[in-house]
Amino acid sequence: MSFTLPKLPYEYDSLEPFIDARTMQIHYEKHHQTYVDKLNAAVKGIKFENMEINEILKNIDDVPSSIKTAVINHGGGHSNHSLFWQILIPAAETQEKPEGIILEAIENHFESFEKFKEQFTNAAINRFGSGWAWLVVNQDLELEIISTANQDSPLMDNKTPILCLDIWEHAYYLKYQNKRADYISAWWNIISWKKVSELFDEVNNK
Numbered sequence: 001m002s003f004t005l006p007k008l009p010y011e012y013d014s015l016e017p018f019i020d021a022r023t024m025q026i027h028y029e030k031h032h033q034t035y036v037d038k039l040n041a042a043v044k045g046i047k048f049e050n051m052e053i054n055e056i057l058k059n060i061d062d063v064p065s066s067i068k069t070a071v072i073n074h075g076g077g078h079s080n081h082s083l084f085w086q087i088l089i090p091a092a093e094t095q096e097k098p099e100g101i102i103l104e105a106i107e108n109h110f111e112s113f114e115k116f117k118e119q120f121t122n123a124a125i126n127r128f129g130s131g132w133a134w135l136v137v138n139q140d141l142e143l144e145i146i147s148t149a150n151q152d153s154p155l156m157d158n159k160t161p162i163l164c165l166d167i168w169e170h171a172y173y174l175k176y177q178n179k180r181a182d183y184i185s186a187w188w189n190i191i192s193w194k195k196v197s198e199l200f201d202e203v204n205n206k
């Protein structure tokens with residue numbers, strides 16, 4: 001068995017005008033595919049090639065040191081992008097904010113949805129270099145906003161991501177160039193709060 005690209009749940013141009021089709025195509029077909037290929041090369045012939053990527057990352061200390069960096073970078077890249085595609089929705093279906101239990105949890109923890117949005121945006125803007133911004137559920141089952149460098153996954157820290165934003169330049173440079181803040185502000189229009197809510201329920205019902 002080997003790792004493969006997950007199917008995108010929409011077309012490349014579905015996220016226009018917030019994320020352009022060309023960026024989506026290159027990001028998915030080239031960048032994500034490369035993480036998958038390099039992950040497959042790293043784990044070829046050993047037991048990890050038959051495990052779920054998220055299980056490998058949660059147990060990263062079990063990975064032999066000779067391939068650990070490759071698994072963190074390319075396995076992280078595979079896992080992070082797989083989640084990223086899932087939490088996006090076509091621009092035509094845009095939802096302003098979440099509802100139900102996840103909204104309550106956000107309001108309880110961050111005071112208001114607006115304050116949550118501001119804090120998440122700051123985490124994304126202030127990440128130096130390449131990385132990700134995340135809304136995670138930590139080991140105490142509390143929400144937390146974090147940012148990680150490179151392709152580091154929160155799963156390696158026992159945190160379960162339920163929302164993520166790719167802030168590598170490859171995610172926005174064609175359309176936004178150096179204007180990371182504009183990309184981040186556009187991204188809020190294409191979040192699948194339904195998916196985020198499902199992921200939140202999964203953690204709470206475990």
Ligand code: MN3
Nearest residue numbers: 031166168171
């Ligand atoms: Mn990326």
